Amino acid sequence: MVDFSKVRAIDFHTHAEEPCGCHADDGYDDLxxxxxxxxxxxxxxxPTIPQTAAHFREQNIAAVIFPVDAERETGYRRYRNEEVAELAAEHADILIPFASIDPHKGKMGAREARRLVxxxxxxxFKFHPTMQGFFPNDRLAWPLYEAIAETGKPALFHTGQTGVGSGMRGGNGMRLKYSNPMYIDDVAVDFPDMPIILAHPSFPWQEEALAVATHKPNVxxxxxxxSPKYFPEILIRxxxxxxxxxxxxxxxxxxxSPGKWLDAFDKAPFRDEVRPLILKENAMRLLGVAA
Incomplete structure (x- = not known):
């Protein structure tokens, strides 16, 4: 278990990557x-998961880590949730495992979610609407959301445009429309007790994200x-x-890298009393661990 009293921060968004070259024929390396x-x-x-753990251990930062199950939409082979969780367990002093399940799997995905917990x-659980090719408020995802809500675990959704597929021909076939955070407002209404995280500054829908998070207690x-040096003024406010x-x-x-992000965070106009909340305390409350 992570000793949360000793780490200086909790990074709530890191990606698990398979050993390089493992699936070179499916296009993931190009992405x-x-x-x-x-x-x-x-x-x-x-970097591999053990390499990621070593880096975060050196930085004294705990890390929420997850794969993205987008095999159906993209053709990129799935990194098995079980394997990610097993590797994270080997580095449980620094890594916090999340899973990813394509919501198109319906009841089968719901069964997997319950078993993984x-x-x-x-x-x-991590969702990536752009890579998984679904609107978060599509009822096809409800069986999976119901299972996650039963476990009491949070659901983290990619929002906005953050560089995935950027510059590739046709944006690598990825459609930005799926990641408008306003679609997640419906999820927050129907699953009011499921913690929901809107990942990233939600360009170009920043105000929509702020509206949903302000309006819905569980978001x-x-x-x-x-980098915090590029954050819009309204987000910082x-x-x-x-x-x-x-x-x-x-x-x-x-x-x-977490170090690069934190260096920019130090220079951004966040209030001193707010910084510890963002860096660790809010995440601890969301994860249900004592301060």
């Missing part, structure tokens, strides 16, 4: 290379995928005031 170029990431191949200690925002208890630190590793 990763394009994203690394977009973000200016320094690596030639994405019960048998593998999964602490939450949070993680600040991953952008809400983080400093109305939403100070609902903002979470996230880097979007391995595209953005």
């Amino acid at each position: 990763q290379s394009a994203m690394a170029k977009y973000f200016g990431a320094p690596w030639s191949h994405p 019960a048998e593998y200690g999964v602490q939450g 949070y925002i993680d600040l991953s995928g952008w 809400y983080a400093n005031t109305l939403l100070k208890d609902k903002m979470l630190f996230g880097s979007d590793w391995p595209m953005i």
Whole structure:
């Protein structure tokens, strides 16, 4: 278990990547290379889970880590949730496992979600509407949401445009429309007791995200995928005031390193009393761990 009293922060948004070259024929390496170029990431191949754990341990930062199950829509082979959870368990001092299930799997996906929590200690679930090709308020996802709500674990949704497929021919076939955070408002209404996190500054729908998070008590925002030096003024204003208890630190590793994000955060105009809330305290409350 992570000793939350000792880590300096909780990164709520890191990606699990398979060993480089494992599935070179399905196009995923091309997507990763394009994203690394977009973000200016320094690596030639994405880090593995053990490499990720080593980096975050060195930084003394706990990390929520997850794969993205988008095999049906993209053709990229699925990184098995069980394998991610098992590897995270080997580094349980620093990694917090989330899972990802394509909502098109319906009742089969719901069964998997319950099993992952019960048998593998999964602490939450990641959705990527753009990569998974679905609107978050499509009723096809309701069986999976119902299962997640039963477990009491949070659901984290990618929102906005954060570089996935950017610059690739046809945007790599990825449609931005799915990631408008306003669609998640319907989910928050029908599942009011399921914690929901809107991932990233939701460009170009920042005000929609702020509206949903302000209006719905169970909706949070993680600040991953952008350097804080590029945050819009309205996002910082809400983080400093109305939403100070609902903002979470996230880097979007391995595209953005936690150290790089934190350096920019130090220079951004966040209030001193708000910084510890964003860096750790809000995440601890959301994960249900004692301060």
